[in-house]
Amino acid sequence: MPDRYFVDKPLAAGIAIIAGDEARHLVGVMRAKLGDEVVLFDGCGHEADATIEKTAKERVELRVETVRDVPREFASQLTLAVALPKGDRQKWLVEKLVELGCDALLPLETDRGVAQPVESAIERLKRGVLEASKQSGRALLMRIEAPASSDTLFSAATVHNQPCFIAHPGGCSLDQAWDQSSGNALFAIGPEGGFSDREVQLAEQAGFQKVSLGPTILRIETAAIAIAALRMLRSS
Amino acid sequence: MPDRYFVDKPLAAGIAIIAGDEARHLVGVMRAKLGDEVVLFDGCGHEADATIEKTAKERVELRVETVRDVPREFASQLTLAVALPKGDRQKWLVEKLVELGCDALLPLETDRGVAQPVESAIERLKRGVLEASKQSGRALLMRIEAPASSDTLFSAATVHNQPCFIAHPGGCSLDQAWDQSSGNALFAIGPEGGFSDREVQLAEQAGFQKVSLGPTILRIETAAIAIAALRMLRSS
Structure with missing residues (x-):
């Protein structure tokens, strides 16, 4: 390249x-x-x-x-709504999601989140998208969506026009989520410490389905990367 | 945790x-x-x-x-033989592989590799394994194997006692590799710029099968993380 x-x-x-x-x-x-x-x-x-x-x-x-x-994109649309990790981990998150073909990243404000999606952070994310696109050969820029609160995101899954999942212990496996969505999905990923009970309840009421990401504790960016990797590898 | x-x-x-x-x-x-x-x-x-x-x-x-x-491990054994990326990317590689349940990382010396697996680098990798284990809740330490040259690794796939794959364009999909191995496999991942033609030939002669990792160009650590993520998500 x-x-x-x-x-x-x-x-x-x-x-x-x-x-x-x-x-x-x-x-x-x-x-x-x-x-x-x-x-x-x-x-x-x-x-x-x-x-x-x-x-x-x-x-x-x-x-x-x-x-x-340039035919390097997938037929499905994958959106990851993510409570931003801190510092350098944001840069990594963006770089890896671009490489792995994620379509959109939505910075999520959560009850327990620490890194706020302020304007300068959003600008940094967008610059990161451009840098990673140049290197990875992607022809579409991954969208950085306008930040949303968990209350807004979890108002109704139907708003998002695609199967919606929330990463939380005790849910279905990601493979099952894949079978339901073929990678055409929105996944919400919470901050360190996870979503609050209130948020999980809101999400379930809104039609989000819980999905469990394996036996170890994944950091925010690892969870996001793992979901994008599965979508890429099962699409190609 | x-x-x-x-x-x-x-x-x-x-x-x-x-x-x-x-x-x-x-x-x-x-x-x-x-x-x-x-x-x-x-x-x-x-x-x-x-x-x-x-x-x-x-x-x-x-x-x-x-x-x-602590039952947080998988039944399969996943070994990743990786041409080490540079600088901070090594730290990330280790952190993510530990979180995703990879069993062993083998630093690979390749024709085009730049970061050499010298003793201080290996020590740093081992410290990284410990740090990430504490955080992620893993109960087994990911092994850092003794570094090997691509010539040694690609001497014969049978030496490794498990299905062996080499990440290279034009191979089977990772999903097909999974079906053959159920995650019980060794994957070789080359440096930026990929394996040399000589190395690919050696690997194929030795019984390694080519596996392709999607339409974009993945950095070393992204390729490794994607493989480990697929194994984790399809095992749980």
Whole structure:
């Protein structure tokens, strides 16, 4: 996989522009010159080979000949609603979920959560999505959804238009959840210490089904990664 | 899960000793006092409640009444032979594999590998196993096997006494590998850039089967974690 650069408009034949950090990286770090060829992706499912026609510090113009669709996504839609872990674990969570083909991450505010999904955290998550996409060859950007409270998420499973599960001891196995959903599902993952009884009750009333993730205690990011891994490996 | 402390001898009724770092943590950081109760584990499948009878800086004596077997392991044996990733990613790899119930990690020296499994690295991996075990509730320590070169590993699959797979594009799916092995398997995972053609050829001659890990490019640690996650989720 060659170095891939992100353009924030859908790719089409003609001129494409790389701007900001991406341009600085291409010109300043990678020392790209006129005539060099790079691969562009637009985060909406397309890639293109492109030739550099003009460079400036924060803006690179490239000539795109043909745009190709990249079939690296799954037919199902997997959304993980996750009580964000602390510090570096957030960065890891995003990197791994992008690699494993997760479609959307929804930062979840819970009774026991510690890391709040403030605006700067959300921005950091989005930058993480871009970095991991460049490296892993994904053609669609994983969506970072607007943060929601557990009260909102657990209002009614039907709102989400897909089978909904809550990671909690004593539920069905993830394999059973898979059989019901074929990976087309929303999974809610609680903070260290788990969801409160109140939250579990709310979720069950709303039609979420409990799913159990094995005999050991998984950290937040491990639980999320395990679910995404199962979906990927059983889809491919 | 309460705080768990490691004793490096199999637990039995009577006196147990916590020494070194573990003792410093218990006395210096956790401020444990005479009469406090803690949970001990011995890394061979046992746990026990214990009462502190004597404390010193590097040595704590505890009274153990009853020892219990902890049924948190899988019937299958999963070994991952992995070209170590760089820096912090090694720590993550170990933490996640312990949480996900992997049985053994074998550091693999490959044609394209960069991080060498030197003695200090192996020691760090072993410390990582202990830390993650305390947190995740595992009762058996994941083994860190002696490092091996790809030439040695790929000498003959029969040497390993279990179905052997090599992660490489174009192979069977991991789900098919599962059906053949029920998680009782050895998987070899190459460095960034993958195994060399020479290594893939050696492996196939030795009876290793190629297994493909999905449409995106997975980092080393993500590939390992995904395999362990599938084994855990399909075993429980």
